Amino acid sequence: MKLNRRSFLQSVGAAGATASLSGLVPGVTNAKVRGENRDIMAKRQGDIVYHSCLRNCADRCLLKFTVQNGRATYVEGAAEQRKTGTCPCVKGMTYIQYTYSPDRILHPMERVGPKGSGKWRRISWDDAYGKIAGRFKSIIEEHGSQAIMPYSYSGNYGAIGMYGAAERFFNKINARFLDRYVCAYSGSYGVMSALGTSNGPDPEDSVYSDLYISHGWNEAATNVHYLKYINVARDKGCKVIVVNPIRTPLASQADLHIQLRPGTDVHFFAAVMKYMIDNDLHDKAYIDANTKDFDALVKQLKTVSIDECLSISNVGNDDFMEFVKLYTEAKLAHWRLGYGIVRNYTGGRIARAACLLHAVGGHYGKIGNGLSYDNMQAWGCGDHDKVRAKHLRTNHDVGHVNITELAKALDPVNPTAYDAPCDPVKAMLFYNGNPAAMAPDVNKVLEHMKREDLFVVGFDFNMHDSMDVCDIILPAATQFETSDIIGSYGFFDLQVCDQVIEPLGESKSNWTFFSELAKAMGYTDPEFDETNDDMIRQFMSSDSPHLVNANIDYDRIMKEKFIKVWEQRPFLADGKFGTESGKIEFKSKYMEKKHFHPVLDLGQVEDWMIPEERNLPFRMVSPALIQRMNCEFYNVKYIRNFPAYTVTINPNDAAARGIKDNDKVRVFNHRGEVFLTAVVSDQVDTGVVLTVKNNLRRFNPNGSQTCTNMLTTDRLADLGGCSAYHSTNVDIQKA
Numbered sequence: 001m002k003l004n005r006r007s008f009l010q011s012v013g014a015a016g017a018t019a020s021l022s023g024l025v026p027g028v029t030n031a032k033v034r035g036e037n038r039d040i041m042a043k044r045q046g047d048i049v050y051h052s053c054l055r056n057c058a059d060r061c062l063l064k065f066t067v068q069n070g071r072a073t074y075v076e077g078a079a080e081q082r083k084t085g086t087c088p089c090v091k092g093m094t095y096i097q098y099t100y101s102p103d104r105i106l107h108p109m110e111r112v113g114p115k116g117s118g119k120w121r122r123i124s125w126d127d128a129y130g131k132i133a134g135r136f137k138s139i140i141e142e143h144g145s146q147a148i149m150p151y152s153y154s155g156n157y158g159a160i161g162m163y164g165a166a167e168r169f170f171n172k173i174n175a176r177f178l179d180r181y182v183c184a185y186s187g188s189y190g191v192m193s194a195l196g197t198s199n200g201p202d203p204e205d206s207v208y209s210d211l212y213i214s215h216g217w218n219e220a221a222t223n224v225h226y227l228k229y230i231n232v233a234r235d236k237g238c239k240v241i242v243v244n245p246i247r248t249p250l251a252s253q254a255d256l257h258i259q260l261r262p263g264t265d266v267h268f269f270a271a272v273m274k275y276m277i278d279n280d281l282h283d284k285a286y287i288d289a290n291t292k293d294f295d296a297l298v299k300q301l302k303t304v305s306i307d308e309c310l311s312i313s314n315v316g317n318d319d320f321m322e323f324v325k326l327y328t329e330a331k332l333a334h335w336r337l338g339y340g341i342v343r344n345y346t347g348g349r350i351a352r353a354a355c356l357l358h359a360v361g362g363h364y365g366k367i368g369n370g371l372s373y374d375n376m377q378a379w380g381c382g383d384h385d386k387v388r389a390k391h392l393r394t395n396h397d398v399g400h401v402n403i404t405e406l407a408k409a410l411d412p413v414n415p416t417a418y419d420a421p422c423d424p425v426k427a428m429l430f431y432n433g434n435p436a437a438m439a440p441d442v443n444k445v446l447e448h449m450k451r452e453d454l455f456v457v458g459f460d461f462n463m464h465d466s467m468d469v470c471d472i473i474l475p476a477a478t479q480f481e482t483s484d485i486i487g488s489y490g491f492f493d494l495q496v497c498d499q500v501i502e503p504l505g506e507s508k509s510n511w512t513f514f515s516e517l518a519k520a521m522g523y524t525d526p527e528f529d530e531t532n533d534d535m536i537r538q539f540m541s542s543d544s545p546h547l548v549n550a551n552i553d554y555d556r557i558m559k560e561k562f563i564k565v566w567e568q569r570p571f572l573a574d575g576k577f578g579t580e581s582g583k584i585e586f587k588s589k590y591m592e593k594k595h596f597h598p599v600l601d602l603g604q605v606e607d608w609m610i611p612e613e614r615n616l617p618f619r620m621v622s623p624a625l626i627q628r629m630n631c632e633f634y635n636v637k638y639i640r641n642f643p644a645y646t647v648t649i650n651p652n653d654a655a656a657r658g659i660k661d662n663d664k665v666r667v668f669n670h671r672g673e674v675f676l677t678a679v680v681s682d683q684v685d686t687g688v689v690l691t692v693k694n695n696l697r698r699f700n701p702n703g704s705q706t707c708t709n710m711l712t713t714d715r716l717a718d719l720g721g722c723s724a725y726h727s728t729n730v731d732i733q734k735a
């Protein structure tokens with residue numbers, strides 16, 4: 001079949017359904033020939049349970065499970081919810097196989113050999129609780145409660161599963177704070193420095209846009225259901241610009257792809273703003289009414305050369321002029337700022353510059369325009385503090401560890417946090433995360449996790465690289481084996497997660513585990529007797545206007561399963577911004593306080609690299625793969641067959657190194673080396689290589705037990721303590 005733009009985008013959105021119906025997804029359906037379709041229908045006969053996908057994904061699909069005799073047999077999208085439609089993505093369609101995967105851990109185990117030797121013996125839960133509680137108590141007595149640290153990220157995005165369950169426990173024992181600033185934070189601070197909020201308009205209003213700008217975002221991987229809204233807009237004439245160092249699926253179908261050098265977006269936007277202002281293409285009326293210190297921007301841009309900026313960004317003049325044309329002709333331009341672009345040393349400054357450019361164009365305050373980044377309307381509408389039982393914490397002076405700096409915090413000789421010495425960590429309990437795959441500088445993380453004086457407990461539902469180096473491993477239930485509630489961080493829907501099945505084997509939900517561990521520690525607080533339903537009610541007791549103004553309460557959400565929360569529409573139409581001045585601020589005191597230029601900071605990624613890294617020839621970007629969610633779904637054989645151990649290199653760079661398609665190559669820097677399979681393609685420009693984020697060492701087919709994050713930087717981004725994975729330089733050679 002020949003794909004045109006429209007059919008291509010539809011096929012991206014429908015990939016999961018296509019795969020499922022053709023019988024390619026084991027565990028969902030085994031139908032291979034037409035006559036066996038009755039097997040599929042048989043799997044769809046049973047009780048229906050609604051449960052939202054809790055992956056770290058802006059779509060937050062509402063799923064509909066069929067359950068027969070206590071076993072989930074089929075999963076599909078809840079068609080009654082417009083954004084999900086009938087079909088989750090290719091990952092969501094494998095949830096039956098994911099849940100019943102053969103490598104589920106079904107009982108607790110403790111190691112019987114040296115750490116990492118892979119020798120385990122089965123123990124009971126009582127035994128496990130006794131050992132963990134005993135060790136934690138002795139560590140607290142000897143080293144203080146700050147010596148115990150949680151590690152987790154986004155393996156479960158529920159209000160209970162991600163936060164409430166574990167944080168009640170860690171608050172009670174006054175554990176070290178873990179700052180989970182992997183994503184979003186640099187961008188949030190950058191956006192807030194300009195607009196005073198990181199919230200944006202309803203993405204469903206993109207159907208009214210006449211220009212969609214996808215900036216550092218791969219919709220096909222982490223926002224696939226949003227593509228249908230863009231398609232609707234495109235059918236009405238909306239243009240699409242993609243600003244991204246990578247040719248994403250949407251970029252290959254866009255009206256314009258600005259393939260700039262990674263991290264140089266501020267320079268490109270400065271050039272655009274200068275051109276617009278010099279040529280009277282800016283929206284003077286909007287600027288006068290809604291912004292402050294425009295003269296400071298004009299003054300700074302007088303010192304900027306368009307040619308120099310374009311040279312730094314590596315954007316040609318034709319593309320530049322086409323961008324200006326499309327942008328200044330648009331009446332309703334919607335800017336989608338992605339989470340990829342902000343994982344850079346320049347990430348916060350890039351986000352700020354995007355907001356300022358959109359103000360110069362006057363693109364806020366109407367249905368169909370605006371800038372979307374980290375929409376917290378639905379996610380943040382509940383009372384998270386109550387669910388977390390923050391009042392249980394009595395000691396707030398235990399110090400913080402930034403999740404990106406895990407290797408530094410676990411250093412046995414000179415542990416540090418935020419560039420200052422910190423107390424040593426003596427115990428780490430990880431859940432909802434796999435540090436040996438997702439933390440940067442994995443070699444050091446693994447080396448330190450193997451410290452004999454570090455007690456490591458892993459709570460997860462399948463074996464992975466971090467579980468290998470634990471003292472005790474515990475079987476977690478999947479999200480489908482318990483109940484929860486949460487909103488999307490993209491769309492505006494608040495959604496339920498009704499329990500689909502009972503926990504498999506001896507596995508326990510996050511809340512069952514942490515509440516029982518608290519009791520094993522001897523805590524008798526009534527908070528540890530509460531149920532998931534109690535916590536969902538607490539979440540819903542919030543007086544947030546996003547709930548109240550839409551008349552959403554516990555009874556209604558439990559009955560209706562999903563409800564759109566309230567938000568001002570058009571967003572920011574009242575011209576009241578959350579900044580100190582109440583206007584969009586072209587000059588920011590916050591940026592000045594952070595020692596950046598208060599208007600546009602033109603610093604570069606290389607400024608923050610040590611010379612050893614700065615001189616390496618390639619910037620390595622490692623975004624998400626369509627068929628993975630961080631380090632998840634490796635337990636699904638069908639998904640595992642999609643390559644996650646590739647490095648894409650431009651044909652010119654490949655030729656210069658004698659590298660051909662499918663060659664085994666060594667990618668390396670001062671942090672380590674990774675063996676990958678070369679893909680030669682102009683999907684990336686010269687000087688850039690593309691790898692896959694958070695892949696697991698154990699499945700690398702090159703047999704080298706290496707993974708992408710052995711190379712990535714653990715230095716923090718410019719704002720918000722955010723990670724900066726994409727500010728990593730490497731070299732590459734044929735292996």
Ligand code: SF4
Nearest residue numbers: 053057060061089092
């Ligand atoms: S990963 Fe995202 S797109 Fe896929 S099912 Fe979950 S929420 Fe939907």
